[in-house]
Amino acid sequence: MQVKALLSLGLLAGFGAVSTLASWTGEATTTSELSAATISIGVGESGAAAGKDFVLPIDGANWYPGVSRAAIVTVKNAGSTPVPYTIGATVTDHISGQPFTWLRVKVAFGSTTDGTSCTGEVLLDNPTGVFQGTSAQRELAVDGEHAVCVEYSLQTDTPGTAQGKVVDVKLTFTATLGVS
Amino acid sequence: MSGDSTMRPVAKASAVTDLSVIDRWLLNMGAVLGAMCLVLAGASLLLGVKPLIFASGSMAPAMPTGSLALAVPTASSEVVAGDVVSVVSSSGTRVTHRVVSAEPGVGLVLKGDAxxxxxxxxxAGLSVDRVFASFPYVGFVVSWLASPWLLLLGGGLCAYLLYVAFGRGRRRGSRGAEAAPGGECLRRNRSSWLSGGAALMVIAVAISIGSAVKVGSTEAAMVVNAEAKSSVTLGMMQPPTNLSCAENGIGNQNIDISWTAPSGNYPMPVSYRVTVGVNGKYTTADVAGTQQTMGLNKESGGLLGGVVKLLDSLIGGLLQLLLGGPQDVSVSVASIYPGGWESPLLANNAIAAISKPLLNPMVVKCK
Structure with a gap:
């Protein structure tokens, strides 16, 4: 009987150990927070509906070295919970699919006054032609909007062999819940 | 110990018969659940088994929100695609996702089923926690059971059971021992030892309760994305057009080469690169306008003059060359655009000719 009583203590010890172990290995969450939120992120023009795909208003033919254009993209949170998001980008040759390193793409938390360059804190860029991973996380509140400025510029030392190429630029805004 | 072995069944039997049905039921239940918990806790501590509670639903339907999963530490190199692993992300959050691919040098590519x-x-870490079992919704229960209030209730239950087992039991045991005084000391010692042990455990448990008011969770992260994209087309720089030659002045010492700037929706060229060649020798210069006068004067430093000078300096000289007949003058022009891009060439291999009439100076004439 006394042994049984002592064993029953294991109930507390067991849960204590499980709880303690778990708190070593994971982020604390209480029962009330164990609910499935919905997350959704969209991009679009300022003031317009945001969707999963948006065509940036930076395009056109006859780009030559030194040309640069900038436009504003609005990131919106249409989910039920605040989410952090990151921005990733690729710049590729449309035909070969290979990275095209002469077009610089800059994403800034700011604005553009002249339509050719962005001001504000730089979130993501490829000064050497290669993006170093994705941008740092930024938190977006429910129904919140962030205006980010996107700038393309063709390097002045772009070789003449690049003439006539079509260059695809893709920015991916990724919202994650629970992971960086 | 001989006294103990003879007296123990007597004391135990008398105590058990004194217990109410509820007390006995509580004791049995507490013992079974407690033993289970101790085994689990022991496994956790000895084998490294980690309990994980899913706080989000990205691994649904296999592991919905509120699942309890058990994971063991595994080397990343032993993980294969399809395994569900739990890792701590760079931000320090625990994430449990399925392995999509495991490639050396790249690391484990993870993706939530949903x-x-x-x-x-x-x-890219060396070690992960591989999930080997999961139980839907058990996480809710465990999370609920580990709440401070439930632990307090459990603590109360344990305290009561200890009282039933040691407090009441010992008093009755003492009464029963009057029939055999020789064993009383031993029994008291044993009871004291057990009580001391129980007290230590209660303290340990109390510390656990104090430190473990939260249950850990694993966030099977949800990911959504949106894309913004566009394409830009790099221009094909256009050459000038209408390359033409005109006489300039008397004596046929100069010619005017002119061309027309490219038209269309292109940037204006910043300059033109003009190349003049005679008999395989060339000079090149960048010209701002769309017309260039070329003369035979070697000292002018002009394009044609440059070629003449070049040819004169060679063994035999231009004069020797001209004795064989007139020499064609080739001209090519390319547009130079902002950024230095050069268009294809507009060329005429025989736009003019240099000749040396007998007894007269060298002349250049458009063809």
Whole structure:
């Protein structure tokens, strides 16, 4: 009987150990927070509906070295919970699919006054032609909007062999819940 | 110990018969659940088994929100695609996702079953926790049981059971021992030892309760994305057009080469690169306008003059060359655009000719 009583203590010890172990290995969450939120992120023009795909208003033919254009993209949170998001980008040759390193793409938390360059804190860029991973996380509140400025510029030392190429630029805004 | 072995059944039997049905039921239940918990806790401590509670639903339907999963530490190299692993992301959050691919050098590419895309960054760590069992909704129960109030209630239950087992039991045991005084000391010692042990455990448990008011969770991260994209087309720089030659002045010592700037929706050229050649020798210069006068004067430093000078300096000289007949003058022009891009060439291999009439100076004439 006394042994049984002592064993029953294991109930507390067991849960204590499980709880303690778990708190070593994971982020604390209480029962009330164990609910499935919905997350959704969209991009679009300022003031317009945001969707999963948006065509940036930076395009056109006859780009030559030194040309640069900038436009504003609005990131919106249409989910039920605040989410952090990151921005990733690729710049590729449309035909070969290979990275095209002469077009610089800059994403800034700011604005553009002249339509050719962005001001504000730089979130993501490829000064050497290669993006170093994705941008740092930024938190977006429910129904919140962030205006980010996107700038393309063709390097002045772009070789003449690049003439006539079509260059695809893709920015991916990724919202994650629970992971960086 | 001989006294103990003879007296123990007597004391135990008398105590058990004194217990109410409820007390006995509580004791049995507490003992079974407690033993289970101790085994689990022991496994956790000895084998490294980690209990994980899913706080989000990206691994649904296999592991919905509120699942309890058990994981053991495994080397990343032993993980294969399809395994569900739990890792700590760079931000320090625990994430449990399925392995999409495991490649040396890249790391483990993870993706939630309910996510449309894989996690952004592959996991490059050496060790992961591989999930070997999961139980839907058990996490809710465990999370609930580990709440401070429930632990307090459990603590109360344990205290009561200890009282039933040691407090009441010992008093009755003492009464029963009057029939055999020789064993009383031993029994008291044993009871004291057990009580001391129980007190230590209660203290340990109390510390656990104090420190473990939260249950850990694993966030099977949800990922969604949106894309903004566009394409730009790099221009094909256009050459000038209408390359023509005109006489300039008397004596046929100069010619005017002119061309027309390219038209269309292109940037204006910043300059033109003009190349003049005679008999395989060339001079090149960048010209701002769309017309260039070329003369035979070697000292002018002009394009044609440059070629003449070049040819004169060679063994035999231009004069020797001209004795064989007139020499064609070739001209090519390319547009130079902002950034230095050069258009294709507009060329005429025989736009003019240099000749040396007998007894007269060298002349250049358009063809």
């Amino acid at each position: 996510n449309s895309i894989a996690d952004l960054q592959p996991f």
